[in-house]
Amino acid sequence: MPARFPDKTVAANASDSSSDSLPRTCCLLVARNGRDVWTIGSNVILKNKVHYPGCDVEVANLDFVSEQIETPVSKILYSWRESDRLYTLQERVAGVPLADALPRLSQKDLARIGEQLGSFLAQLRGITNQTMQMLDGRTVIDRRLLKPLAAASEREQEPKVISTDEGVAEALALRIRGHVDETTLARLMARMPTATPFTFSHSDLHEGNVMVSDGQFTGLIDWELAGFYPVWWETVNATPVLDGHLPEELGHPDALKWFDVYHAVRDAPESHETLEKLQEYLGS
Structure with missing residues (x-):
């Protein structure tokens, strides 16, 4: 998946x-x-x-x-x-990627792995920062959150330092401006869940990076994207394979629902499915 x-x-x-x-x-x-x-x-x-x-x-x-x-x-x-x-x-982290082990894992195994991974993520969540950034001070580099801006004029508008919810909303709105009218844009961005505190996140939790052995979580690999992201980003961006298996307290269902709509508007603005999704979300 x-x-x-x-x-x-x-x-x-x-x-x-x-x-x-x-x-x-x-x-x-x-x-x-x-x-x-x-x-x-x-x-x-x-x-x-x-x-x-x-x-x-x-x-x-x-x-x-x-x-x-x-x-x-x-x-x-x-x-x-x-x-x-x-x-x-x-x-080398022991074990094999979750993707390779999935055919042999039971639901009980997945529940155990989710609980153990959740304990690891909870430790990361305790590491916070006042700004959304990489360790070296650069803006976070996960393009699934901040899609690259093509136009120089747009890049000039990018906030240099993002330390508030308003700053996150401004940066994200820049990537969908023109995809919807300004009124709809304002309504969608107003519903963005709070991004603070910015928490240290692996930011690439797919089943190829979650290592397991004998039904146990053994670690995460590939930390290139890690940095201080919105508090909800880690689980919103995680592979759907983990849905229902991570501890409930780590979840951000409102943020997942919001980002699903935002992502559709950003990446498929002319899709009929996107329009229906947006109208349903703003009407709820």
């Missing part, structure tokens, strides 16, 4: 490859979008990707999380730049 709100700008250009011709001690797991992930032995992985400003964000995120919560996370062993590539050696 794909992400609830997939980032189509990446999916359109994605290509996968793998190799089974190498010895098992060194195996290519993923080659996608200029990024390779290799296993080295049983307990270490090597990530290799194009270097660009801010590309070492996952290293900073994992170091930060390891200092903030009690539950262990994958430890960065060594990271370095070589020519135009960034290499990172880190501990």
